[in-house]
Amino acid sequence: MPNVIFLVLRRMRTPLIALVSVYAFSVLGLVLIPGMDDTGQPWRMGFFHAFYFVSFMGSTTGFGEIPYPFTDAQRLWVLLTLYLTVIAWVYAIGTLIALIQTPAFRDVVARNRFVRGVRRIQEPFYLVCGYGDAARQLIRALANRGLRAATVDSDRSRIDALELEDLPLHVPGLCADAADSSALLDGGLKHRACAGLVVLTDDEQSNLKIAITSKLLNPRLPVICRAETQDAAANIASFGTEHVIDPFERFANQLAMALASPSLYLLHEWLTRAPGTPLPDPLFPPHGRWILCGFGRFGKAVNARLLDSGNSVTVIEKDPPLAGAPPDAIAARGTEADTLLEAGVRDAVGIIAATNDDANNLSIVMTAMDLNPDLFVVARQNRSENDAIFRAAGVSLVTRNGQIIASRVLALITTPLTARFLELAQAQPKAWADQLISRVSGIVEDRVPHTWAIRVSALEAAAITELGAGGAVQLDHLVRDPADREEKLPAIALMLKRGARETLLPDPAESIVGSDEILFCGLETAAHRMDRLVANPHLLAYAMTGDQRPQSWAWRHLSRLRAA
């Protein structure tokens, strides 16, 4: 990274030498040319006065002829040097301005600013490569939670858009190719506060290279990487990348989950959506014959899941052999009523518009709903700016890549326990999910609940480590209101992680020991109260026994005396 000052100095060498020479020439001339004082006696100007005069003449300020009026010879000299100094100044300033305006120089300045911005970050931050749709949503969500981030993208307009985003924290952004290792290093790959690398560029090959670079330069840094084909996902996972996210596979998974168990799907939605937003409605996708328009990466993933869960699928694809569609696929776009009728839209249960063109998807959806209003409609939305029209189309389920990726990364970063909990929940029977949903809906109002984790350590939960000797603190004590222990906090313990053992919905009588991690969900107020409870031994002691412990040193001694 070139230093800005050296760059300026190198380019300013000639103008500065010209300026010094012109000044020296002018001053020397004034000193050498004989003048006259106010009484008409011959007088020579000293260096002091000459330099003073040239200084204000050169900048064309002009305070007049000092200290005595000039002779004609002096005026002739001043006339000459006046133009020389002005030209020298224009040359110097012009060179400087031209230098500042060159794109290369601006890039150096922007890069320096970025490097300084990253270096100054003290708290843990995430380096996000690529600033597309998913990254934008991710960075906004991180900033809203008070988590810092830095981003690198090769598209200048996206970095410009970042500067215009109204984020609660400063997010340094650099316009550079993230696959270039120097850009990653500038972005803080080896920064001691860097908590993780999130690779979300649009280019599969770049993602691969960034993940490799990171694993080579800083093997301990966790990497979360996006991959949209199975090959790439396997490749990226092969050298130790912690998490690989395939948005198509994830969505297909969720659809399969919704087909198998609507409650489990709802639980998943409740725990991964942004807390505080309105609760999503339950979804009941029907079983039967589905129509799938578009057999790309997304279509393939959905097709596999639909067949797995015992449905039949009629595929409509523009070019079936090229896409590798099943032999009975209909070769058409699917936007025309004829094609949809041929595919049997009138007696199908659902339709999935899965092409990579939003206008076509909307057209498919509108035509299909016209022909059969009872259809369950799934549409793939490719571009986030089409939010409003997809919402207006009355589609049952919209899939957005950016949102899927952003919420998954966010869950991995902020509450890794949630991701683990949802994985384990998939293996549970259907009735288990139904029961949990009814318990959760009993405490949340009409908003998405918060999820938080309590990690038992002297730093984060001092009260538990102080009072918890011998297993005195039970899970039940943590969900009591510190103001009135008879009141239960609106929170549910979802999972208890002790070493390698993970218990779903742990028993309230379970004792809590050091280094336990407990995942809760509930209202935001409950999260705040629980934070106070686990940090303050007096509150926790009250929640455990109902006794008010003497807080001050003097009272503690008095009560000990009284007890003795």
Place this chain on the structure above:
Amino acid sequence: MNLEKVVFAFFTLLALTLNFGFFLGEMSNPVEHNVYELFAAIVVSLIATIMKFGDRTQLGAVLLAASLVADLQLVAAAVLWGAAVHALDAGLSAGITASIVSLSGGALLANIVSVVLLIIDTVMARR
């Protein structure tokens, strides 16, 4: 032969020789120290400094630093001279002349360092 090297060495050496010329003479006698020579020494020293801008090698950095030291000392001498004659009305007394000359002596030392470094660099490059 590289013209840039010639010009560079010329100004570095000229800064030293002019500086030495001004320094030469009895310390406290103003007659033996010419004001034009000081002026020339300052101008050449400034130009020599500017020519050293932008060289990012270790040697370039030391050369630039030595040059800046020489500039600082010479300008201080000139300011002292101007102040004594015009601002303080003290004139060029023996004490003030000695101060001016000793300041330029400091600059001389810095210029000698510059030239020595330049010679070392040339010898190393020859090898």
